[in-house]
Amino acid sequence: MSIAELLPLLQQHAMAVLASPKDIAAYLAGGLAGSFVIGAAFVRTMIPLRWLAVAGNLGFVIFGALRPQYLTLFVSAVLLPINIHRARQMMRLTRRVKAAEVASDQSGLWLRPYMKPRKLKAGTVLFRKGDLADHLYCLVDGKIELEDIGVTLEPGKIFGEIAFFAPDKRRTHTARCVGECTVLMVDEATLKQLYFQNPSFGFHLIGLVAGRLSEDVRRIEKRFSGSDVAVPPQH
Secondary structure: OOHHHHHHHHHHHHHHHHOOHHHHHHHHHHHHHHHHHHHHOOOOOHHHHHHHHHHHHHHHHHHHHHOOOHHHHHHHHHHHHHHHHHHHHHHHHHHHHHHHHHOHHHOOHHHHHHOEEEEEOOOOEEEOOOOEOOEEEEEEEOOEEEOOOOEEEOOOOEEOOHHHOOOOOEOOOOEEEOOOEEEEEEEHHHHHHHHHHOHHHHHHHHHHHHHHHHHHHHHHHHHHHOOOOOOOOOO
């Protein structure tokens, strides 16, 4: 079909659409939905992307219902609640991260919905120095001792995060239960997904690692400041 033959058909279709308020509403909704979907392709963070997807799904639902286009209606109706759930989930995570910045002593609370509980007996070794890191932990009940440095962790503390950023991904300490303990654990795949999808979580996790490394540096400095350093004899 040539352009000369196509133009009259397009004009006829446009006139038919303009003559029907229902068709006008359908095409406006479809046009807005398409613009939202295109805009989502240029968004770099997850929360705006999800809400643009929600707006696009809603627009296509209206378009599919008014035209009607049942396949478009079905696909958009299925995706709409999924995108709403994911958007709200990421927003809740962001609020938990912000709350954790205010109450750093409860920094593990916002991460709990993504973690699985595990009960441990007294003396259980959660991981040993040199083991490959596969989980991040939050202590709920009991006490965990980091044997190599003689530090005892109290409930509410996140631990085991440094190994995820180490080049060899090896544990730097041995963690043993002082008594019966309950820990929450999140696997590496979930941790990476949260890290890349939510910048606030990523910054908080990096801050946690930086704080832990600073504590290690102060501990080493304190140890060496209390010891005498031998001075080699002069010849």
